[in-house]
Amino acid sequence: MNKRIILTAAFFGAWAVILGAFGAHGLEGKISARSVENWHTAVNYQMYHTLALLFLSTFSRARISIINGAYIAFVLGIVFFSGSLYLLSTRTLTGIGFAHILGPITPLGGVSFIVGWICLFFAALRNK
Numbered sequence: 001m002n003k004r005i006i007l008t009a010a011f012f013g014a015w016a017v018i019l020g021a022f023g024a025h026g027l028e029g030k031i032s033a034r035s036v037e038n039w040h041t042a043v044n045y046q047m048y049h050t051l052a053l054l055f056l057s058t059f060s061r062a063r064i065s066i067i068n069g070a071y072i073a074f075v076l077g078i079v080f081f082s083g084s085l086y087l088l089s090t091r092t093l094t095g096i097g098f099a100h101i102l103g104p105i106t107p108l109g110g111v112s113f114i115v116g117w118i119c120l121f122f123a124a125l126r127n128k
Helices: 003-025 033-062 065-089 099-126
Strands: none
Touching: 003 033, 003 065, 033 065, 033 099, 065 099
16 A cells, blocks of 8 residues: 555545535535535545545555556646635635636646546556
């Protein structure tokens, strides 16, 4: 098992639970229903890819560079996809004025997720 990947997954997993609870209890009634839905989408994708990171850690003995690529892609995906959705969902509360920049960042995070899954596919093909 890869300690770095497990530590990263533990960090993102804890934050997914914290942010999920905050969205359910702290944001209800303060932002629109659509924004709450976007918040929950961000939490769900963060948790899905946290679990993917944990699975990725089982390939640590393979020492394949594709595993590192998948790790980086999943981390970037969480930061860009979920992170931008968290910020976009709360922009009415935070007053951030650069929301127009965040819109294009979300799909970059989605592409990072896809790249991570493709890397995982090829790592599984190469693993004996």
